[in-house]
Amino acid sequence: MTDEIKTPHEIESSRRQFLGAIGAGVAGASVAAAGALAAPSETAAQGATPLKIVDFHNHYMGPSWTLTNLASVPPTARPTWEKINGNLQSQSALLSSVESASIAARVINTPTAFIEDADGNVPAGAYQRINDQMAELAGKHPGKLYGLASVDAFAGDDGARELTRSVRELGLRGVFLESAKRDLILGAKETRPTLAAAAALALPAAPAVAQAFPNKPIRLIVPYPPGGGTDIVGRIIGQKLHESLGQPVVIDNRGGAGGTIGTAAAAKAPADG
Numbered sequence: 001m002t003d004e005i006k007t008p009h010e011i012e013s014s015r016r017q018f019l020g021a022i023g024a025g026v027a028g029a030s031v032a033a034a035g036a037l038a039a040p041s042e043t044a045a046q047g048a049t050p051l052k053i054v055d056f057h058n059h060y061m062g063p064s065w066t067l068t069n070l071a072s073v074p075p076t077a078r079p080t081w082e083k084i085n086g087n088l089q090s091q092s093a094l095l096s097s098v099e100s101a102s103i104a105a106r107v108i109n110t111p112t113a114f115i116e117d118a119d120g121n122v123p124a125g126a127y128q129r130i131n132d133q134m135a136e137l138a139g140k141h142p143g144k145l146y147g148l149a150s151v152d153a154f155a156g157d158d159g160a161r162e163l164t165r166s167v168r169e170l171g172l173r174g175v176f177l178e179s180a181k182r183d184l185i186l187g188a189k190e191t192r193p194t195l196a197a198a199a200a201l202a203l204p205a206a207p208a209v210a211q212a213f214p215n216k217p218i219r220l221i222v223p224y225p226p227g228g229g230t231d232i233v234g235r236i237i238g239q240k241l242h243e244s245l246g247q248p249v250v251i252d253n254r255g256g257a258g259g260t261i262g263t264a265a266a267a268k269a270p271a272d273g
Contacts, residue, residue, distance in 0.1 A: 056107040061088045062133050067114045088114065091137070098144055109148040109176035110134060120182065127152055127162050135170035148176040153194040154184055160193035167201050179229075187232035199237040217248040221269070223262020225255035 061067060067089070073081045087093045098106065110130045112122045130150045138147035149166035151159045166172045175198055179186055186195070218241060222234040231253060238249035254262035 052104045053102065054105045054107065055103050058094065058106045058108045059088055059111055060091075060094055060108045060134075060137070061085075061110060061114055062130075062137075063089045063091075064133070065089070065115055068116060069114050071118070085114075095141065095144070105144050105146060107146045107148065107173075108134070108138075110150045111176070112150060112152075112178070122152075128165075131162070131166040131170055131172060135166070135172055138172070146173045148172060148174045150176050151194055152181075153177045153186060153191040154181040154188070155194075156190050157193045159191075160197035163194055163197050164201065185229055187229045192236060195233055195236050196240055199240040217250055219250050219252050219269075221252045221254055221262050221266045223254055223259040223266075226253050 067085050070078065070081055070085070094106065094108070097103065110133075112126060112130070115126060116122055127150055134147035134149070138145045149163055149170070149172040151163045151166070153159050155162075163175055166175070177186065177194070184190060218238075220234055220238050220241070222231050224230040231251070234251055238251055241247075242249045252265075254265045256262075
């Protein structure tokens with residue numbers, strides 16, 4: 001018995017279908033879970049503070065885009081995917097369940113897989129347009145919608161510049177990145193300017209205090225073994241922290257158990273910065 005070998009077009013089609021399923025299905029599951037978690041309980045009835053639930057994974061495309069994912073959909077499945085696309089481009093669908101499911105807010109992003117051509121290319125200026133629209137939408141619904149920038153991390157310095165513009169000028173709260181592009185993955189040299197920019201933008205402003213902070217080496221826990229994509233990103237961030245804060249950054253790889261060992265180590269670490 002031999003394994004089926006998929007063509008690049010079939011792989012890309014599968015990725016688009018997966019993203020569509022997330023956009024239509026995961027958001028619905030999050031709504032259902034939020035509704036269940038936010039249901040009145042005996043504890044709530046006794047005056048406890050209600051849960052504040054944020055649905056953190058939501059796709060939104062906007063009605064001005066022409067979606068391209070239907071090109072690879074079989075005719076029998078087309079009505080289903082047309083409905084999925086309709087929901088992805090509907091502000092009312094995005095917002096309608098916020099109140100009814102007692103969700104405090106949604107974090108939204110725009111995956112470019114839905115507007116790529118057959119070769120995986122997006123229209124010229126697409127990322128800037130996506131981010132401008134995302135900032136406008138989030139600005140109309142403060143406290144309910146939080147937008148993430150979409151950036152081509154594989155575009156070198158151009159990706160870093162767009163990320164910086166999106167955060168500093170447009171006020172977007174984070175970044176949504178594709179984890180791979182053709183034969184490249186995050187951590188490839190082409191992605192390092194964007195990853196470095198993300199690390200720099202995430203640094204808090206240091207207040208003026210009597211004692212300099214930090215005043216000792218920083219331990220950065222990476223919950224995966226050395227050599228992987230997460231380790232590479234961690235080391236890039238560590239280098240930028242070192243350059244900005246003037247203290248050595250020690251990468252502490254705590255791999256195992258799907259990342260839970262490292263996460264537990266960070267949770268139990270002393271609260272000393």
